[in-house]
Ligand code: MET
Ligand SMILES: [Zn+2]
């Protein structure tokens with residue numbers, strides 16, 4: 001432990017040093033570390049490995065009334081890759097600056113949240129404050145690559161059903177000003193490949209209907225839709241008159257482009273990959289039809305869904321949802337300003353919401369630049385410690401709701 005360092009911070013930094021970085025995350029060391037934490041805190045643990053080498057670690061603190069629906073505190077264990085030369089220090093050293101900033105991949109997304117849950121439970125256990133509802137902490141793999149071998153399988157399992165989850169907390173995003181972003185839904189992510197095939201021949205000729213000319217037309221149409229959505233983001237207002245955020249519009253980005261073998265051959269096949277994030281205001285079925293119609297407008301062209309999700313359920317933010325009311329009132333009493341929004345990207349909450357479980361995404365990261373997936377990702381140790389207090393009290397409130 002660093003001199004005089006708060007032990008919660010030391011444990012956080014230990015967790016950050018485990019290289020659970022895609023595409024080859026060290027899940028084994030991560031599992032060992034989490035199981036060790038569970039032992040230390042006094043939580044029971046289970047490991048589900050639906051896909052070999054991709055463990056889901058579930059830690060449990062049984063409540064006074066285990067018949068009541070339980071609370072799930074979810075976090076993913078993997079982190080995204082780094083461009084190491086762009087960092088001011090080793091991204092897996094969890095270096096701490098003089099001012100307390102801890103620099104590491106996963107500092108915001110989302111190892112700070114995963115360890116805050118553990119520290120909060122540690123604190124409640126130490127004080128013998130067993131809540132009435134059971135609390136489960138899930139540590140899931142592969143969120144950053146779609147969660148197919150992680151949360152997606154977990155929610156469908158018998159193991160999950162047995163947990164009788166009533167409500168879940170999951171990740172949010174940093175907020176540059178003095179407020180917490182709270183996510184009650186998210187845009188639907190589709191990753192698609194558009195593959196065109198066409199006439200080929202010598203690179204010196206004017207050949208019609210080539211793969212590239214077809215792809216070019218499709219790209220133009222999709223990018224002009226992108227432009228219209230970007231404009232909407234600039235000028236749009238929601239029903240309450242608030243300026244649009246990313247969650248209100250649909251983004252399409254061309255992220256992969258492939259064609260050609262040699263300069264003097266017209267490519268016979270071309271491929272464009274798009275990252276599409278669809279606002280929950282859009283009807284997914286209609287959008288799919290529109291997309292497929294557009295692709296069909298070109299001959300010998302196919303559309304492949306690399307990542308597809310067919311549900312965009314949101315967690316209701318009204319008085320019918322006791323979990324939300326408790327969360328909102330808790331923040332109100334503590335003078336924490338919250339900004340409910342649609343998550344611009346994807347989280348594992350989509351699998352929970354699809355399954356009918358209300359879920360809120362919140363990371364206690366305020367007054368901090370948004371650095372998830374960026375260089376020099378960081379969080380200040382004092383904010384991290386403040387977050388533990390926040391989760392400790394929040395979890396106590398949620399896990400003691402008696403009415404449902
Ligand atoms: C659809 S997989 C999601 C991976 C990541 N969380 C993202 O939003 O890009
Ligand atoms: Zn994340």
Ligand SMILES: [Zn+2]
Pocket residue numbers: 080109144372373
């Ligand atoms: Zn992420």
